[in-house]
Amino acid sequence: MYDFELPRVVDTIKREGYTRVALQFPEGLADYAAGLAGEIERETGAEVIIAADPCYGACDPADVAMKALGVECLFHFGHSPILKKTAIPVEYVEVRMDADPVPLLEEHLELLCRRVGLFTTVQHVHLLDEVRTFLEGRGFEVAIGPPGGRAVHPGQVLGCSFRTAVSVAGEVDCYLYLGSGDFHPLGVALASRRPVFALDIASGELRDMAPLAERTLKQRYARMARAVDAGTFGIIVGQKRGQKRLKLALELKEKIEGRGREACLISADLITPETLMPFRRLDCLVNTACPRITIDDAQRYRQPLLSPQELEMVLGERDWEDYSMDEF
Numbered sequence: 001m002y003d004f005e006l007p008r009v010v011d012t013i014k015r016e017g018y019t020r021v022a023l024q025f026p027e028g029l030a031d032y033a034a035g036l037a038g039e040i041e042r043e044t045g046a047e048v049i050i051a052a053d054p055c056y057g058a059c060d061p062a063d064v065a066m067k068a069l070g071v072e073c074l075f076h077f078g079h080s081p082i083l084k085k086t087a088i089p090v091e092y093v094e095v096r097m098d099a100d101p102v103p104l105l106e107e108h109l110e111l112l113c114r115r116v117g118l119f120t121t122v123q124h125v126h127l128l129d130e131v132r133t134f135l136e137g138r139g140f141e142v143a144i145g146p147p148g149g150r151a152v153h154p155g156q157v158l159g160c161s162f163r164t165a166v167s168v169a170g171e172v173d174c175y176l177y178l179g180s181g182d183f184h185p186l187g188v189a190l191a192s193r194r195p196v197f198a199l200d201i202a203s204g205e206l207r208d209m210a211p212l213a214e215r216t217l218k219q220r221y222a223r224m225a226r227a228v229d230a231g232t233f234g235i236i237v238g239q240k241r242g243q244k245r246l247k248l249a250l251e252l253k254e255k256i257e258g259r260g261r262e263a264c265l266i267s268a269d270l271i272t273p274e275t276l277m278p279f280r281r282l283d284c285l286v287n288t289a290c291p292r293i294t295i296d297d298a299q300r301y302r303q304p305l306l307s308p309q310e311l312e313m314v315l316g317e318r319d320w321e322d323y324s325m326d327e328f
Ligand code: SF4
Pocket: 056, 057, 058, 059, 060, 158, 159, 160, 161, 242, 243, 289, 290, 291, 292
């Protein structure tokens, strides 16, 4: 079902003469790690180390830690490249997923608008052309945005980069997302303010994202309302290389202090409610690290956890109607 591009991985190791390599997987693919490590060792004779710290994106390759173990090359699975410089060579294996979305789509065509924007995650970008051809054959106009932001493929979005989809908002009446999970279609719904339908290839469902988008927006406004009178703010600075926005954090601190309130910077590698538990005296937290943390984990934080854009709204620097997603 998944394509781990084993022949390419093996060829690379043999061609470059690597004797020790590492494999890094996001949580959803980690189940396959031990099996792949064994196959690679058998095929190449190289030693293989699995990098097991949690990994949520290509913003967080394990190159530095693996270099310290004498690893010559890191194979990073499940994401497209983000960082330009790494401590050792990093080979990205995007892990395409085999699927045929057309029969499922055919059952739900009546829900779509005439002009449709297509988007997906890196696992399914190879399916977009087939879906476009199918929809055009049924009389739909289809738009697929060019790569932009952190996306390297047409139609690709990441949890911190919806630009590819939003860039065609003017040409579409609704969007169709191919893939699993709610975060990416929710992000495009909030970023574009267009109807979004999510075709979940794994479960066989087509979901209208409108109810979740509305509920999420209500929750975000409730959190902002709780933060309006906050006197003390903690601004979170991520330590992962592709999530570090110190300059932005410093600007936010200055804005908060300019309004006569107090702010401090808090930096962590893994940002969790447990990491931030000791800072319970702060009235409000602002997250400049991975934007997914702000939305996905919001319920688990004691204080309101805001995005930089939401902070601007709370401080009166941005119109409350002008809600926008935090993106890199
Ligand atoms: S910042 Fe977050 S959403 Fe963006 S690539 Fe990293 S983990 Fe994924």
